Amino acid sequence: MDVRAEGQEAHYVQEPIPGEADLDVPGRLVRGALTPKRPATETAGMADAFPYYAGFSFEWARGKISEHHLSSDAVVLDPWNGSGTTTLAANSLGLRSIGIDRNPVANTVARLRCSGNPDTPPILTPNSSGAYEGSEPLESWFNPRTAKRFREWAQTFSAASASSAGTVALFRVVRATTKSFEGSNPTWVKRAKSDAERIDIGRSEIDELIVREQRFLAERLGSVSRTTAPSGILTADSAYLPLADQSVDLVLTSPPYLTRIDYAIAYARELAVLGIDIFAEKDLRYALMGTTLTRTQQPALSLGSAATELLAKVARHDSKASSGYYLKQVQQYMRDLSSGMDEVSRVAKSTAEMHLVVQDSYYKDIPVPLAQMCIEEAERRSWRFVKSKPYAVRRLLTSLNRSAQAYKKGEVSETVITFRRTQ
Template sequence: MGQFPAGSRMNQESLWHFDGDSGTQIRKLTPKRPQSDKAGLADIFPYYAGFSFEWAKGQLRLEGFDENAVVLDPWNGSGTTTLAARVNDLKSVGVDLNPIANIVAYLRLQDADHMEPCAAPTARSARASQHEPLLAWFSSRTAGRFRQWSRSLSKQPHSTSSLGYVALFRVTRSLTKGFEGSNPTWVRRASNSEDVVDVASRDLDDLIVQEQRHVKDRVSEESHPGCPASIIRASSACLPMAEESVDFILSSPPYLTRIDYAVAYSRELAILGVDISKDRSLRSSLMGTTLIRRRRDVIRQEGYGPKASQLVENISKHDSKASSGYYLKQAKQYLDDLTLSFDELTRVSKRHALMTLVVQDSYYKEVPIRLAEICVEEAERRGWSFIDWDQAEVTRLLTQVNTAARAYPKGKVAETVVTLRRKRS
C-alpha cells in the first residue's frame, strides 16, 4: 500500500471505537460513500468522488470544536462538509470553482419552507440559437425550451433558482443517459442530427415541474437548521479569506487520475450557458484538468518536496509515448495547483488548526502515485505536523474500465484519511 512518514504506522485499533452503552467495539465509519447513499441529500444530484455525509458529521463531532470555530472545505464539491458543519452547529465556508457544485451545495443548505418551485415560462415556441451549447445533445426546440427555463430561473431568488437549476440538471442527465459510457466522468456528444434527444416543450415542462417537487420534498425530509455557511466560487489556490481565520479543514482534493470535472458535468454546464468545447477558461482552470494551460495562464511553484519531485522524474523517464511531453506537463500542472493550494490553506489556518484530508493514490501506467504521502510532505514543508492516518484499499477504479490502462501492471490502491495540525510557530 505504500510507505508513510518515518515513525508513523497504521494503527488498526484506530479503526474501531468502544461503545460504552453496548459494551462492544464498533467499526468506525469510513469516508467511502455508499453507492445508494441518501443521507444528507446525497441523492439529489450525485457528485463524483467525495466522502459520505455520515462520516463528515462524525469527524466534526470527534474534534469537539467550540461554537466560534470555522470549518473550511477548499474543494467543497456538492457541499457535504458545509452541510455536516451546519448539522454540528458550526460556521463553515465551502469553496469550489465549479458552478454546478456550488448550486448543489447551496441547495443542500436550504430550508424547504423558503423554497418556491418555479412555474414554467409562458412562451413555448422558441428555437435554440446556432451557438446554443445544449445542441450537443438536444434538438433545437428542446434546447430552446431548456434555455427559456434557465433564463427564467436566473431572475429568481437564490433559494428558488437553486431548486430549479438542480431540477434542470436532473432532467438533463436523465434524458441524456444514453450519452454516458463505462467511464462515469466522460460524456460523449451527439454525432448527428438523428442522435439528439427531442422532447415536446409541454412534456419537458412536466418533467421539470415534477423534479422540482421531488427535490423540495427531499429537502423537507432532511432539513438541517444551524449555523450559516458560505458557498464561494473560487480557486483553492487563491482563497478569498482572511489570514488565520480557519480552525479546521475537512476536504478531499481532486485526485491525480486525469478526471476532467468540466467534461463530467458538461451537460449541466451547458444549462448555465457554458460550452466547454469552445470556452476553455473554466475547464482549464479546474484542478486536475486534462487540458494544458496556455503559457500566459501558468503560475509555477518554486519547487516541490522530494516525493513530488521523484514522481515528476519517474513520469519524465517513462518509455511510453508522450510521457516526457503531455503527461509530464499535466502532472506538473496538477502538482503546481496542489502546492499552491497548500500555501493558501496554511495562510488562512489559525495556529494549531487541524486539517483532515481524504486522499486516494493512483497510478501513471505502472508508476505508483502516492498522493497521500505527497500531501503530507507538502503540508509538513509549510509548518504542519503529521498526527494520524487511516488507510483502506480501493477496490473499484477507473483503470478497471480503461482497457489501455490494464496493459500496465499495478499494485493495490489506497484511500487514506490523513490528519495534520498546524504548528503554533
C-alpha cells in the same frame, strides 16, 4: 421516464484494510473504521439530490467534525467543496462553514443542500422567451426546439429567488435524458455528431419531468435537519481563497485526485444549463485542478521527495508522451495542489486542524503516492502530521480503461490524513 431511477454514477467501493487500530505513522493500516467514501445509494444529507462524482459521506463528515467539539463561532472550511457535504455537515452541527469550488455546477448543488430556507420552494413554470445570445450549448445533445424549452426553464430558475432547487431539478432531467451520450467512463460525456443524434423531447414531457423533479427535491429538502448557522458557498479558485488570514478553525476536504479526471467534461451538460459551453470556451477546463489540458505558463515548482521522485519516474517512462504531455500534466497538478496548500495554510488559525481525504493511484505501472505527497507538502507548510487511516479501494477507474489495463498495478488506498498546526 423516472429520473430518480437513472443517472446514478458508480463510486469506488472501499473497505477497511486489516491491520492495527489508529496508528500514528504514515502508511499503517486500520481496522473497523467507517469509510469516508460515499456509498452508491447514499441518501443522508441529500446526497441523492444530484450524483456529483467522488466526495465523502455525509455521516462520516458529520462525525469527523463532531470529534473536535468546536465553539459556536468556529469556522469550518472546505477549499475543494464539491457538492457541499462538508458545509452541510457543519451546518447540521450549528457551525459556520465556508465551501469553495471553481465549478459552478458543484456550487449550485451545494447551495441547494445547504439552503437555510425552511419553506418549501415553490413549484415554478417557465415564463421567459428562451432567447439565448450566441450558440446554444444545450444543442450539443438536444435539437433546437428541445434546447429552447430547457433554456426557458433555466432562465426562469435563474430569475427566481429559490433558483438552486429548480436548477438542480433541471440538471437531473438533462442528465437523465442524455444517458445515451455516456460511455463506460462515468466521467466523460460525448456530444451529438449529427442532427439525427440530437434528442427531441416534446414540450409537455419536458415540463412534466421538470415539475416532477422540483417536487422530489422539495420533499428531500424537508428531510434534512439544518440550523441557522451561516454557510458560505463561493465560486473561487483554491489558489486564491477569498478569506482573511488565520480565520479558519478546521479544514475538512478532499482535493481532486491525480487521476486525470476532467470535471468540466464530466459536467458539460449541467454547465450547458448554466450557459457555459466548455467545448467552445475552455477557460473553465483550463482552470480546474486535475484538468487534462495543460496550461502554457508553468511557474517554477519546489516539491517534497515523494512528488519529486514521481515526476522523475514519469519522465523516464518509455510509454508515448510520458516525458512530454503526461509529465506536464503531473507537474501542473502538483502546482495546483501546492498553491492550494499555501492558501489553506494562510487562512488557518495557529490552533487549526486539517483532515485530507486522498486516494493513491497509478500512472501506467508507476504508483502515485498521493497520501505521502500531501503529507510532505503539509509538513513543509508548518502542519504537523498526526495520523493517517488508509482504506482499500476495490475498484479503480482505470479498470474501465483498456489501454490502462495493459500495465500491472498493485492495490491502492484512500487515506484520511489528520494534521495539526504547529505553534
